[in-house]
Amino acid sequence: MRVTVDNLTFAYTQKLVLNKVSFSLKSGDFLTIHGKNGTGKSTLIKCFLRLLNVPDGSIFLDDVDINHIKTFTNIGYVPQKTEFNYEFPITVFEILSCAYNKKRDAFYTSIINTFDLNKIYHENINNLSGGQIQRVFIARSLLNNPKLIILDEPTVGVDVDNVKTLHQILTDLKKQEITIILSSHDLDFCKDLTDYSLVLNDLGDYHFRKIGDENDS
Amino acid sequence: MIWEIIIFERLVMKMILSSFFRAIFEYDFMLYALIAGIIVGILAPLIGSVVVIRRLSFIADTLSHFSLAGVCFGVFLSRLITIKGFDPALMGIVFSISGTFLIEKLRGFYKNYKELSMPIVMSFGVALSGLFINLSNNIDAKFTTSLLFGSIYSVSATNLIIILVIAVIIFIVIFTSYKKIVTLCFDETYAAVSGINVKSLQLLLTIILALVISLFIDIVGVLLIASLMIIPVAAAILVGDSFLNTVITSIIFSEFSLLTGFIISYNTNLTTGPVIILINILILAIVMSISKVKSRHHKTKEI
Numbered sequence: 092m093r094v095t096v097d098n099l100t101f102a103y104t105q106k107l108v109l110n111k112v113s114f115s116l117k118s119g120d121f122l123t124i125h126g127k128n129g130t131g132k133s134t135l136i137k138c139f140l141r142l143l144n145v146p147d148g149s150i151f152l153d154d155v156d157i158n159h160i161k162t163f164t165n166i167g168y169v170p171q172k173t174e175f176n177y178e179f180p181i182t183v184f185e186i187l188s189c190a191y192n193k194k195r196d197a198f199y200t201s202i203i204n205t206f207d208l209n210k211i212y213h214e215n216i217n218n219l220s221g222g223q224i225q226r227v228f229i230a231r232s233l234l235n236n237p238k239l240i241i242l243d244e245p246t247v248g249v250d251v252d253n254v255k256t257l258h259q260i261l262t263d264l265k266k267q268e269i270t271i272i273l274s275s276h277d278l279d280f281c282k283d284l285t286d287y288s289l290v291l292n293d294l295g296d297y298h299f300r301k302i303g304d305e306n307d308s
Numbered sequence: 309m310i311w312e313i314i315i316f317e318r319l320v321m322k323m324i325l326s327s328f329f330r331a332i333f334e335y336d337f338m339l340y341a342l343i344a345g346i347i348v349g350i351l352a353p354l355i356g357s358v359v360v361i362r363r364l365s366f367i368a369d370t371l372s373h374f375s376l377a378g379v380c381f382g383v384f385l386s387r388l389i390t391i392k393g394f395d396p397a398l399m400g401i402v403f404s405i406s407g408t409f410l411i412e413k414l415r416g417f418y419k420n421y422k423e424l425s426m427p428i429v430m431s432f433g434v435a436l437s438g439l440f441i442n443l444s445n446n447i448d449a450k451f452t453t454s455l456l457f458g459s460i461y462s463v464s465a466t467n468l469i470i471i472l473v474i475a476v477i478i479f480i481v482i483f484t485s486y487k488k489i490v491t492l493c494f495d496e497t498y499a500a501v502s503g504i505n506v507k508s509l510q511l512l513l514t515i516i517l518a519l520v521i522s523l524f525i526d527i528v529g530v531l532l533i534a535s536l537m538i539i540p541v542a543a544a545i546l547v548g549d550s551f552l553n554t555v556i557t558s559i560i561f562s563e564f565s566l567l568t569g570f571i572i573s574y575n576t577n578l579t580t581g582p583v584i585i586l587i588n589i590l591i592l593a594i595v596m597s598i599s600k601v602k603s604r605h606h607k608t609k610e611i
Contacts, residue, residue, distance in 0.1 A: 104419075140497065162503040162505070163500075167501075168497065168498055174495065178545065181550065185550060189486075189487040192487070231498070
């Protein structure tokens with residue numbers, strides 16, 4: 092999926108968070124968003140998902156303004172671990188089957204197998220480790236055949252082994268020409284996969300560049 | 309000696325139960341009360357689960373107080389003019405639904421103190437209730453007590469029909485939108501991204517909540533509505549290991565408390581609502597102590 096951001100500006104009451112951000116990505120590109128807390132990583136993601144109204148500027152997905160898209164169909168979203176509503180019991184099976192509109196078919200089973208979820212399929216999500224939860228959320232995001240996947244801080248609370256697994260999963264997704272937008276504190280995570288990097292600073296300043304390219308925009 | 313006590317206990321239980329069940333078939337009001345109770349026993353924890361997951365417990369309490377104003381307004385109207393077939397409970401439904409919009413409207417005025425809307429609407433409801441009771445003629449203390457603590461035996465045939473119709477509508481909505489509701493409850497952002505119309509589904513859930521609350525006023529009374537929805541769910545969360553079995557467990561707890569509450573209150577002449585809630589609290593206390601013992605046992609095992 093092609094992604095174009097054009098002069099995106101966003102401010103909370105008095106604080107300018109995103110100042111005329113512009114960039115574009117081709118299908119299969121991998122963008123990593125970096126920045127300290129409060130610099131607008133989550134705000135940018137929320138603008139993409141239309142959870143915040145964009146007062147100034149536009150976002151286009153495959154050349155269509157997101158404000159003209161009735162319902163999203165090809166976007167996968169992996170939330171920050173804390174966004175999910177924990178404590179009330181729910182199993183992996185319930186999370187995945189509720190996110191999948193059709194009955195269990197070969198595609199659904201292949202996702203379960205790819206992410207090795209069979210062993211934890213009937214486990215309560217509250218009993219799983221950070222890495223296992225992340226696998227469940229990525230599997231869920233793939234159920235609606237996304238052309239664009241947005242991952243918000245996927246490495247938080249995940250141990251070293253599972254970070255490696257996550258890296259492998261993202262490598263495979265990149266091969267499938269899926270556009271990936273990932274926000275992370277960890278500057279080294281997925282460095283080898285990144286095509287573009289967007290660094291957000293205080294006061295809305297940003298730094299967008301192609302990896303390996305010295306000419307910054 | 310022990311055997312004699314056991315036989316005596318069984319005899320007493322048999323007498324209590326047989327007189328209760330005989331009464332059900334002898335008196336219409338007992339049968340209506342039982343049917344209404346069974347429906348509420350399913351609906352309350354079903355909606356209660358959504359309320360608990362979405363952290364709406366205070367909205368439930370606020371709406372119950374605003375719905376009370378509706379019932380009081382209905383009573384006031386019925387004393388003023390005679391309308392054939394008019395039930396004050398209908399005004400409770402109207403107020404309860406308009407209360408949800410009022411809360412939403414007031415929330416828009418504040419950025420950081422959105423919860424202020426709830427005590428405002430709640431006090432508004434209580435004040436209106438007091439006013440309408442004051443303005444209505446011939447209202448006795450028994451009536452106001454039944455509004456506050458419920459009186460399930462006053463469920464009329466009309467009430468029962470309203471309860472049945474609303475229950476059927478709610479069941480249809482839940483069964484047809486089950487997947488969407490579960491996704492929305494647990495992860496609103498994901499729901500929005502996956503093509504669910506979050507705003508309209510949220511509105512639908514709030515209207516269902518408002519309907520259920522106004523239905524419950526007759527049964528447990530305004531003060532105990534939120535507890536009937538929340539306590540069985542609070543107990544079930546501690547024992548459930550999946551969403552479905554937690555909801556089913558909460559329905560079992562709720563039905564158990566309703567039926568035993570009925571039998572106890574019938575035989576002791578105590579008000580049904582408080583008895584039901586106290587049994588619910590007892591179940592919660594038992595579940596809490598069992599889960600505490602279990603977790604302690606689990607910890608010792610790990611060490």
